[in-house]
Amino acid sequence: MDEGDDQCTSSDKTGLQKTIPEQTVPRCLPVLHALTDPASNAIALFTEVHHSDPRLKKRGRKPGGQTLPQYPFASAPGELACCISTITGYPVDQFRTTRWVLYLPLVQDGPARSIPGDNNPGELPETASMSPFYVPVILCPYEVFMDLWAGQELLNEQYIIGDSLRYFFQLMRAATRLVRNGQFKPAIRRTGLLYHASWVPALTPGEAAWFQQFTLLLPPVCRYALPRRMKRVMVSDPKSRAFAALTAMMQAIILCALEKSPPSIRPGRRMIEGQRNELAFMADLTGMDLNVIGHLMEKEFAQKMHTWLTYSGKDQKISPFRSCIILQEPPEGSTEPWPLSLHLRSEADPSLIIPAATIWELTDEPGGMLPPVAYLQQTLLTGLGKAVSASPVIRKYLTGAKPDMGECSMAEAAIFLTTDALAVQQKGIDLLLPAWWTEQKFRPRIELSASRGSGNTGRGMLGISELISFDYRVAVGDNSLSPEEFWQAVHLKAPFVRVGGRWITCDSDALSKVLKNFEKRYIHGSPTAGDLIRISLCDEIGPGLGVSVEPRDEWAADLLTLMRSGQDLDVCPVPITFRGTLRKYQKEGHAFLLRCTERGFGACLADDMGLGKTPQAIAWLLSLKALGAVQTPALLICPMSVVGNWGREVNRFSPSLKVCIHHGAARCKGDEFIRMVSGYDLVLTTYHLAGRDLEPLSQVPWSAVILDEAQNIKNPQTNQSKAVRSIHADRRVALTGTPVENRLLELWSIMDFLNPGYLGTQHAFQSRYVSRIEQEKDPGAIKELRQLIRPFIIRRMKTDRSVITDLPEKMESRVYCSLTHEQATLYQAVVTEMAESLEKRVGIARRGAILAGITRLKQVCNHPGLIAKDTGMRPNRSGKVMRVLEMLEEVCDEGDSALIFSQYATFAQEIAAICKNHFSCPILLLTGSTPRKERENLIQQFQSGGGPVIFVISLKAGGTGLNLTAATHVFHIDRWWNPAVEDQATDRTYRIGQKRNVQVHLMIAAGTLEERIDEMNKVKRTLAAEVLAHDDDFLTSLSTQELLDIVSLRDSVFSGEED
């Protein structure tokens, strides 16, 4: 700003500090006035006193002459400066005093004044001619004015605040609020050739209207002030004067704020060198120096930023606006009219919605927040043009020169909501519709209450087919209505109706269809517990009709809690007759089985292999017995290969259970069988026999049927599956280790055995889930099915966090395998032959014969083919091989790797060959004859493999020095006399670096010398006698009788015997 020649700046401090002789005007305080000018960065304040200061009253020359007259009623500014200084803390000597030119109307030869004084008494004329005067002012910078505004009450003691000052105080207040609301933006300003960035107001149309009005209030005295005298007298118009003041005030507030908490911009050297313009821009805005003092923005950069800030870039991506149509519901208590209005909505800030009426009347004003009017109007027009073609309702109400809103009838609103809305949205137009239309929670839903039906017979254990009775109401929002009330409200064929004081949407046709089906099936039909469970788990009984279920009696409450509680199980006490301890998760499994079966539902225990399904099932059987719930025996159906294992496990965990194995050619048949089984607690049989002996089996009133390896009934069509399913029992339990969720038909088959009819017929299941899940991978269907089966299946995996912490790092389990008929015959033959040859020999020869005999026996246990030395051994000739294959299948399914150890290199080769035929995963083989280099390759391959790998190793070749931590399962396919050797082999996988639990499976041919060896090894281990291992010497030193005792075949079941 240039200072004019004739502007006299009295900066001499002496003049200021001189105390002015008091103009004693009692009772009357001086009046404080404020003046502004866009060219000045401060507010000019002057005081008006009641009596003219004689010292100032000297008259200057007329306007047009060299000097102007001094305003006679202004007082010298020194006192004012002191006063402001005390209020704001701004040092007195920093105030600049100067004089401004002020045009005032002349009244009776003197200038007008705000307070009636001596020289202008009485009535004032309507108009008076204007004349310029000099008025002495002090310049109060805007940031000081901010403080003055804050402490304005203190002024009241010494001054009367004039309207002009009040006006600017009010403007300050507005500025503070605008800043608080974020209504400011940067702008580029140019003074001469210099470019600066500064903050300017960014007003919404509403604020702009306010400002326009506010401008009109500006007291005339402020309108004609000039900081200096000019030849051609032009003053700023009131609006730009007030706008400049507002801008300066907001700028002052912003800079104060940024000074108080400066932003963290730390310019690095590269930034200072390469981005001086950008830094200068930020420095201007923040008031920080940012190491660019003295550098001003270059013209091109300033130009670029200006284009951005004024939305004038040609290809600038103006954050887009969209046309938006709002449909509101009619005023409370009436059904019409429905206001339909047109708006513009910002995409960047969706809360910014500007009514069309505003847009049509908008003009481009400085300080506006919105993009140029042309852009907004064009956006609104194009949006409207598209909307009109999509919707007849919009066409009817929103046309004309400047459409903004219309009121449509209920029928039209219905058309708009149901058909037009979608088309309008597809045209890229935003729609704001009533919440009840768009939000799910306002849709009608069914409130169902359930109780146990009266038609049930006294006999319990109906489970899934227990009859229940339903009752329902229709709920909307928070209201609930009886069906009759609801239908009465809905009889109007409208897509929305008023129910219970609020609007709801309902497609009455579709709804009545769904409801009729629902009534037919559940209210008038005979719903079962299965239906209740299904409904409570799915939360929906038809498309778009939600449902919530409430119990009406204890039975239903209990059932619903059971279904909703999921798998957080309370642990039931394990009966004391159970020998051994169950881990925590096993106790949960036990509780789960009890919980389901005691309500008559079938349950499936689908834990991973090795987590102990057998003890859980045994504990459950004992619990049933302890609870006194069973009078009749339970039936356990399992594959042939595990019958022996079961028998042994039952004996081990609960000797009190009387077990009978229904198997073999000599098994009881017909009535004899029925008589016989009543003496036992548990009858074991195989799937095969279940199919063959169905007739006697189905005559027994079983207390429970347990299916081990339940995947055996995966094909529901086979005779075996049909037979198993037709066996009657009060409780049904299935055990399986394979992930049932992935094999859908198997899942259906098992579930249909457990809870007949729960998942519907096979056909229905197939069309509803199988194709949707297996082919389309429909997540909705998967979720639905999971929910349905969740109450009846418990599946824990070794990787579950809760299970891992519960498991030991190394778990050893004995797997008892049955011999095949061929094996048993061969075994018996070898024993007989051995007994004969021992009679004849002594000394070394005897010893040799014993060792040879034992080797042969062990080979028979592995596979009879090893004795006959024939190649191409079929796996089904050996019970042990069959069981190993079954288990490996589960291992591979889980993606785990396994090690198989055998003492016989030839057998190791055979096993590897058999595995190759059975599995697609890599099969590695390491025997004594594997070259060293090859070994390392194999180990490398095994350790790095991502998927399942099976590694067959001969015990002697791989017993030491290998590190095979990739395996989580170890199979010892035959037994070694010395447990230390086995342990050593096991430790290949269980080494440092192993992060997972390792399961060791000891394969034992039941009833043979292997079992005996195992027992001896157990003793050895407990005695820690490994050091003194006597190997085969121990056997050779025994007497023939003792030896035969050990090797002879004892109580055992042989597979294939039933044929």
Added chain:
Amino acid sequence: MKKRRNPWWIKTIYDVSQRNIIRLKSEWGPVGENWWAKVWVAVLEDAGEKGRLTRAKTCARNGSGSRLRIETGQMRIGICCSGYTIRDVVFLFPKFKEDVWVRLISLVAADAALAGALLSGDFTEYFVEELRKENIHLLPKNFREITALCGCGDAHHLCIHVAAAWYLFAEVLDEDPWHLLMLHGLPKDELTRLVRELREIKGVDCSKQSIPKERLSDRTIEVPKLENPAVFFSMAGDPLSLLPGCDPDTVANPILLLGPAPANLGGKNISDRTGNLYPVIREYAEALVRKKEGGE
């Protein structure tokens, strides 16, 4: 010899390079995808005889068209039907008279939806329908409305060439129906400009604005000769009744509306950097408001 490029020299289909040949995109079934193209085709099919139309369609599909020219009031296209001679088929459209255009422009400008359709380029049924109500027909009502000229010797008015040209033009309209305006005498751009002018919408893509120099005499008034001394020092009303931003929840974010800035500082867009200043500033102002209003 240098080939002459004068268009009139092109008399046979062999003179047209393959890429300039126009053929129907529709390979079977009806011609025209959008509703207006269907209306256009329907006008022909009402007038024509079936066998002839089928042959014309085949002819159009075989690539008989070339040299399409759309001018004010007429459309020309070269058609080679049988043999190799190209005949120019001309459609003369009835040009709207001056007063019709005036009516049309004021009609469009007076209805926001019509103006919107024009500005957005959506050739909506509403647009055509509203004009038809005013007896302004953009699409012909019947075949006779358009004078179709063909130089062939066929005595029938609707010769195969005319029908083929009609089909080909249907697909041209499919792409840009606004050609109809031009054919009735006024290009679309001109109409848009006039409508904009009438609605006082300035061009959005204003050219590069220079930064206004801050001049003191930007908006100035002369000091009036006379004023009322009685109210000279006072406000014309109560300012307390006028206060903006009373609702602290209406938070504006002008930076968000501006979109990304054309400059980065230290890998961060200037608009983000500036936007990040807002919370601190707003908080400070909020404190000021509280302090002041709490004290009052």
